[in-house]
Amino acid sequence: MSTLLNLGARALLANTAALQTIGHNISNANTAGYSVQSVVLATVAGQYTGSGYIGSGVEATTVKRSYSEFLTRQAALTQSIASMDQARSDKLSQLQDIFQAGDSGLGAAVNSLLNAFSDLTSAPTDLTARNVVLTRANELASMFQSAAAQIADTQSGVTQELQNSVSAINTLASQIAAVNEQIARVTGNGQTPNDLLDQRDQLINDLNQYVQTSTVPADDGTLSVFVGSQALVLGNTAAQMALVADGYGNPNAQLAVQRGSVSNVLDENALGGGSVAGLLKFQHSDLPEATNLLGRMALTITEEVNAQHHIGLTLDGTLGGDFFTPQALANGLAASANTGTASVSMSVADTSMLVASDYQVVMTGAASGSVVRKSDGQAFAFTAVPVQVDGLQFSVSAGAAAGDSFLVQPYANTASGMGTVFSSPRDLAVASTIEPQIGAANTGSMTVTALQAHAGGFVMPPVGGVALTFAAGPPLTYTLTGSTTPPSGFTGNYLSGQTITIDGWDLTLQGTPATGDTVTVQDARPASGGTGYYTLNAGNASALMGLRDKAVFDGSPLSDGYAGLIAQLGTRTQSAQYATTVSQTIAANTESSRAAISGVNLDEEAAKLIQFQQAYQASSKLIQVSQSIFDSLIQTLR
Template identity: 50%
Template sequence: MSLLNVGSRALLANQVALQTAGHNIANVNTQGYSRQSVVLQTVPGQFTGGGYIGKGVDVHTILRNQSELLTRQATAAASVDASDSARVERLRQLQDVFSGGATGLGAAINDMMNAFSDVVNSPTDLTARNIVLTRIDETAKRMVGASGRLDEIAATVTEQLKGDIKAINLLAQNIAGVNDQIARAKGNGQPANDLLDQRDQLIRNLNQHIQTTQVAADDGTVSVFVAGSQPLVLGNQAASLSMDDPQDFGAASGQKRLYFQQPGSSTKSELGESTLGGGSVAGLLRFQNSDLQEGYQLLNRMAAAISLNLNEQNQLGLTLDGSMGKALLSDVVPVQPKPAITNTSAGSLALSIADPNKLPAASYVVVFTGGTAGTITAQPNGQAQAFANMGDLQTFFSDRGLQITPSGPFNANDQFFVDPLKNAAGKMQALQFSPGQLAAANPVNAAMGASNAGSLQLASLKASGDPAPLTLPPPTGVVLSFTAGTPATFTLTGNTGAPFDASTAPPTPLVGPPYTFTAGQAISIDGWEITLGGTPKTGDSVTVGNATDPQYGDWYKRNAGNAGAMMALRDTQMFDGATLSDGFAGAMAQIGTRTQSAQFAAELSSSFAANLERDRTAVSGVNLDEEAARLIQYQQAYQASAKMVQIAQNVFDTLIQTMGR
């Protein structure tokens, strides 16, 4: 009987081994499956006078081949890879908006500015004027198109985030359900290998959307945490995530936030973006809240600077009918600062644009720590800069081309979101379509004195409106009278305001009268600017008159001084020191640099994740060659066990027959 028992145990044990090998082969392509192995143990021998006689083998357990460390490392690396991949995919779309080439926005801007050269050469050519207006309209349409493309990207990112969050909540519920099954199965005393594989795969899938940490409990369940410490799954209970606008400024900020809600609770907690780690949600939020916002800011600043500068200069010139020019593009109305819903005072901030050439490509959050002090933080992820009083606050924005007017009192923790150029590109629109409405002529002209004996020459004359509003000369004109000397000097008659040195930034008042004359120095008088070269003699003069005075006839129709001033805007520094002609190239480089950096990070994280996954599968994966060899091994053992049972049966039959005689 003992031999029969030994054979029977061996037969059953090898049958389990064959079944386990077959289970491995059947699941070779099952995602998340961990290879299983039969662990055999010797049945304790029976003591006799001649020693311990073996009683065969039993199946101790079915071992799940996996490394907890490698599994967690591979899961975390895959989560980072998912974050980087999601971000770089969207950055490539953003880069397409800021692409170069003949169909790009930069080409439209350059074509628009270069078109002024034909008007400068032939101010009465209606075709040349019409081309300028057509180019302006084309630039405006491309700006609107680029802004619309950014809106489309934002909408698709929002929808993808919603889909990810829906998947996260479903996976969390599934993990909680598997946790419950595992806890029940643990009472049997053996691990539920397939359920453990299922849970690990669910956690891996969850980490594709949001990075998690796991803590195992004594009952076999695993608690899953997000954002460092928020329990997404506790035992068989799952919390939920949702996405919404920030609590403080709402949709005005253009950003999105992730919110956590405990089971059975109506309270939602905002999760910090920096605490999310990896996962596609983290990558998409980083793109939405940082990369995309920078794209909006660069585009809106460009649209605002072009519109404001062209409008201002055209309004300083004369049209073909002798009237002052009008705005060429729709006006840029700054968006007023948005107070946070948590503010406890009635204080407000008012904003206007003071200098279109200093506008920042950024938004700001102003936080008051007291009635007049606080911090200013560029969005997103900027460093907080303190201001001690309202003067400091106004200076900060003045240096960025903005004039801010506070209206207090303010309480501690009051906040304001400042994004003055929001949707400037989306609202850009050409307003003038008649060639005669292009104000190509200067509203002032200059004539050298008939008796001039020196070498005075007119280098340039234009209306600037800076630093004083344009005031046209009286019928007798504004006369500059010179006196020779070292240095030469001049006096003014007919002017309204004092002269400025326009060569400095900002323009500085000239000391006088008499005023020192410097050849090549730009002199600003009553909002127009004159530059003279050469050396004057005593008694020399220059008279600047109103171009529309009847005494000058239709001179203004043949003048293109203001068109030249508009063409010169392409070399004006508007974008952090970059000129208008280089502005789009700078924006393209900024987005390109972000994309290149993100691409490098994605390649690195992908390689790291692939290496760790390879290490994990080396432990957990099924090797068909190995399993085939084991099948042969277990088959031979099974056949030998069967032979043992057969022999035991023959011995037993012989024994019965012998005893029957």
């Protein structure tokens, strides 16, 4: 009777364990990271008798979890990449919102300013039209400043998110170390601590949302967690992660693992995934490009407008001054490891050659080294200073040592520093500083249809002016007197309606000259003997308006600079959004595969519940039968 009772008792205990495990599964069906568990049943060894081995029933040997190490690891990694792509995509979308298109965008403001000069071409002395120009200029400067401020706010937001993420990483690392310790304590009892393992896997999965990790198991059941090549968790101890300055003093620029007094900087390119990697990539690549594109645009407009404004005449007959506040480019940032005492400064050499990029100057000697364009890594070697690269002139002071390096950010502050210099409409230099004079004794039909001076190469005519003396042909020719480029004495062919370029100004003549006819281009300022023609023309207003067609932004006209900026940022944003869509799809599919093995299927658990409920009832019935037989036997013995 005792054998039959033992069979029932064992079966009852085994089925009870199965029912408890099923209940545990159902309770945790919606618990993140939970792996479905099942009781492993085994036959108890039979007892030998002369009639053979009589079965001794069943026992629960262990509780195992349905778990795929490969799929669990893949799910964490793919989700880590998706998190990185999502973080960068979100920030790029915010950045793109700063640069509005249409009538409210910077591009429209640039064109509004240049177009405002068109009203002055027909009424150069109209103070109302001049005030409109100043208003448009102030609006443009304010929009540049506003865009720069929003970019700075975006950077502050990224910094705050990075700091919050690092705090979360350190918390998760400490929790993983604590769970490691618990697992190590119970591993020696021979059974697997399923719930603790699930808890640790979920913590590692959460950690991968911030930074991609790799793990190495130990004999005591613990897992060491690595970020890149640096250990974040070793057994039951956790290091601290922190944001540190880069080699040029830029704060919160790099991620480092700190263990005790030792700080190991992580290679950003080796992070692999996680939102922190996405934020760092945005901070070091996308945000600088937006800053540089905006800054280059502000600097180019400032330089071009100022240069043209300098060669015009104000309403009072004086040469124009700066239109926008001149931009002083920031000096290069010296690396903390530099051993020399040199500094690097910059100036603009050619606005049409400017590239929206930061640079690194690496010295190999006192006056030799290379300038590296950081946007594409191209290096430009030099053996003497100053050196011109991409329209910028780099100057290195004395004291440079081999191995010294400098980070150059030419456009970091140009947009925020943009502003207008003056407020009086009389100071607008919209009149031409030169005027033509048709010879009084001319007998031909030649007339002047256009005369316009251009910044860059402009040379003021000498006393007496630059004279063109014509001779009848064929072909018709002219000879220069008082010119620099082409030189005085140059003889050229004349064609009616064709523009003649001399000393940085363009002269267009119409008609047929007679032999001996002359045209003289002279200084229009009254103090230089001019006739006061400046009060009647708006040649410099036309030149200022014509700047919109000047090729300055990677070969595109000035008026298209903003469109190019939006296009580049739009391409980055679209690419990031596509990458996010792909990585999220891969992560979802991998998680589905993992859940198919480890997830709780409530329908299956309900079926098992009925199955083991019936087995439990049958086991109880077996005990009841054993009890009944025992009672009958006792009654018979009485």
